[in-house]
Amino acid sequence: MSFYENHILPHLIGCACGAPQIMKQRSRLVPKAEGRVLEVGFGAGPNLEFYDPAKVSRVFALEPSMGMRRKAAAAIEACPVEVELIDLPGEEIPLDDDSVDTVVLTYTACTIPDVDAALAQMRRVLKPGGRLLFSEHGLAPDPGVQRWQKIIEPVWKPIGGGCHLTRRPDALIEAAGFSISDMTADYLPKSPKFASFNYAGAAMVR
Structure with a gap:
């Protein structure tokens, strides 16, 4: 990884993904996790404070960035x-x-290069009756916002570690063989519309 990816990007992502409106989404979603949990795109561990130790036995934290794993050390220890x-x-x-x-x-599907392959892996490891809990930003429903998302995305991706603005996480999840059981989709408050249309919910393997 480059110096930017290893030393600068983790701090930028940590600030963005730790914003109050994002943390509020995490606080609503993550406590629903149960049993053995796989977290894809663990980052610096912002979800850890929301896992219920009475319900969760172990978290497998998948994170390819050395800079992010380094930042996560204190959260894991606590x-x-x-x-x-x-x-x-x-x-x-x-x-x-x-x-x-x-x-x-959570806020990971936008950056995975081969997101279809990743979702297929998540489906493979999930037990029958298990759940995929997701909260992701993506393509907005408004044509004017979509237009700006498409204009900004080529510049945004290298700055944001490959972050796509125009993916539809709900469509990707359904296409990977999941059925979404419940979902909310709306703009997060106090955030630029081009990056804040948020899809959050739960899905099960079909």
Whole structure:
């Protein structure tokens, strides 16, 4: 990884993904996790404070960025739930089939290069009856905002570590063989519209 990716980008992502409106979304979603949890795109561990140790036995934390794993050390140390940090991307999940009860995907699907392959891996490791919990930003419904998203995205991606503005996380999840059981979709407050249309919900394997 470049100096920017290893030393600067983790701090930028940490600030953006730790914004109050983003943390509020995490606080609503992550406590629903149960059993053995796979978190894809663990980052610096902003979700750790929201896992319920009475419900979660272990978190497999998939994070390919060395800079992010370094930033996560303190949060892992303070977490009452056992965390296993895994240095691999979402396309390479080293877990057995049907081995986790919950997959947590928060503000990560926008940056995974081969998101279809990653979602196929998440489906593979999720137990029957398990849930994929997701909160992701993506394509806005308003044509005017969409137009700006398409204009900004080519510049945004290299600055934001490959972050796409125009992906539809709900459509990607459904196409990967999941059924979305509930979802909210709206702009987050106090955020630029081109980057703040948020899809959040739960899905199960079809």
